[in-house]
Amino acid sequence: MSSIFQSSIGKKLIMSVSGIFLVLFLLFHMCMNLVAVFSASAYNAVCAFLGTNWYALAGTAVLAFGFLFHIVYAFILTVQNRKARGNDRYAVVDKPANVEWASQNMLVLGAIILIGLGLHLANFWYHMMFAELVEAEGQYGPTEGAQWLSYYLSKWPVAIAYIVWIVALWFHLSHGFWSMLQTIGWNNLVWLDRWKTAAKWYATIVCLGFAIVVLGFAFEVFPLLDNCCSEAAAECATKCADACSCK
Amino acid sequence: MDKTINITLKVWRQKGPKEKGHFETYNLQNISTNMSFLEMLDTLNEQLVAKHEEPVVFDHDCREGICGMCSLYINGHPHGRDSHTTTCQLHMRRFKDGETITIEPWRSAGFPVVRDLMVDRSAYDKIMQAGGYTSIRCGAAQDANALPIPKPDADEAMDAASCIGCGACAAACKNGSAMLFVSAKVSQLALLPQGRVEAARRAKAMVAKMDELGFGNCTNTGACEAECPKGVSIANIARLNREYLKAKLKD
Numbered sequence: 001m002s003s004i005f006q007s008s009i010g011k012k013l014i015m016s017v018s019g020i021f022l023v024l025f026l027l028f029h030m031c032m033n034l035v036a037v038f039s040a041s042a043y044n045a046v047c048a049f050l051g052t053n054w055y056a057l058a059g060t061a062v063l064a065f066g067f068l069f070h071i072v073y074a075f076i077l078t079v080q081n082r083k084a085r086g087n088d089r090y091a092v093v094d095k096p097a098n099v100e101w102a103s104q105n106m107l108v109l110g111a112i113i114l115i116g117l118g119l120h121l122a123n124f125w126y127h128m129m130f131a132e133l134v135e136a137e138g139q140y141g142p143t144e145g146a147q148w149l150s151y152y153l154s155k156w157p158v159a160i161a162y163i164v165w166i167v168a169l170w171f172h173l174s175h176g177f178w179s180m181l182q183t184i185g186w187n188n189l190v191w192l193d194r195w196k197t198a199a200k201w202y203a204t205i206v207c208l209g210f211a212i213v214v215l216g217f218a219f220e221v222f223p224l225l226d227n228c229c230s231e232a233a234a235e236c237a238t239k240c241a242d243a244c245s246c247k
Numbered sequence: 248m249d250k251t252i253n254i255t256l257k258v259w260r261q262k263g264p265k266e267k268g269h270f271e272t273y274n275l276q277n278i279s280t281n282m283s284f285l286e287m288l289d290t291l292n293e294q295l296v297a298k299h300e301e302p303v304v305f306d307h308d309c310r311e312g313i314c315g316m317c318s319l320y321i322n323g324h325p326h327g328r329d330s331h332t333t334t335c336q337l338h339m340r341r342f343k344d345g346e347t348i349t350i351e352p353w354r355s356a357g358f359p360v361v362r363d364l365m366v367d368r369s370a371y372d373k374i375m376q377a378g379g380y381t382s383i384r385c386g387a388a389q390d391a392n393a394l395p396i397p398k399p400d401a402d403e404a405m406d407a408a409s410c411i412g413c414g415a416c417a418a419a420c421k422n423g424s425a426m427l428f429v430s431a432k433v434s435q436l437a438l439l440p441q442g443r444v445e446a447a448r449r450a451k452a453m454v455a456k457m458d459e460l461g462f463g464n465c466t467n468t469g470a471c472e473a474e475c476p477k478g479v480s481i482a483n484i485a486r487l488n489r490e491y492l493k494a495k496l497k498d
Contacts (some may be wrong), residue, residue: 008426013492104376186489
């Protein structure tokens, strides 16, 4: 057992297991976001629940470790792989048929996702979870998640950055999903194509879920059922007066 | 009548493992399209020898696609662009008149260049010697019905066994990984009862040797399968991962 994580397959296993973990987290995160599509008050309730809950905090800590392992091992493996390629590069390179573009660019896609993650942590996680921890005062409180969404995502550069991020995520997931199952050995001739198809479905569903929220708030059509006016302070009422029917 | 073409070759020339290599350009006239790719290189070498120049060194042996000796990275593809084809099975009819053909050796830390287009592939032999065999006493060949093997298993074992160990997988891989080769060699035995006896030891020994020899880590791009002249499937890599992890967990 001692040498398993020193072997090539063991290192890949770490990538795979931390990947599975992130894949499941994204699904959960996407479901949570979709609440904001329908109801601001429900979304704020989710914010309140997950911000103060110590289980959620513990989950966040575990998640951070998962990310850390995934990123650190990505770099370790890439350095080893570049060394294994040798000193001379091929003069002519032609992509073989049936090779996904994403599969050969996972590190670059991962780096884009990492930059996006920095932006996301600074603007959402900081406001919704960290601010509550340190009891910081902000324009919107940690439990006024829907108001913060409306305010922040209506800025066009932010919305565009998020869409770029989500596209990179789609490519990363479309390969990563089936690749993680291949690495732990849950694959064979029949399941190879099935997992590849499942990967595209999963990536599409998750990324569409994220993108809908970004676009919906960017165009100020969300939340659909109730609206922030009924819940929030006066500044919000003026802001979303155009989008909502109430005044 | 033979159709003939004129081609330009850009060939990697390197005097020895430690020397610096470079591309040399050669023009060949009136090459028959019925020639195999290696016959075209023979023609080039005859012309070089006639001019008292050093011929281009390249590996070849059976010239019928089963020995795994031929290599060559042709226009960005190991064994050329055609699928399920070794270099020796590639014909000049696949090239156009006036085309420039770039020929490079396998480039991988595991396969150092010996000279020109010839690389040292003994790393694969070392991986095989680490465990790619059965050492149990099987006795005399049994009656075919004494040891029934499901047809799908037999077929899959046979497909894995079609690997000729040419090294195209590691050459094509952006990570210089030899996983397709190792997985084929592990699978051809792991799928059959005779190979199961030593399956755990074999998977561990062969992976350890592969890592030791400096091959990269598989990232499941699938370039190996696409370029493999025998079309060995990456499903074998999943089996190798399974066999290896199972063996390690048992320890």
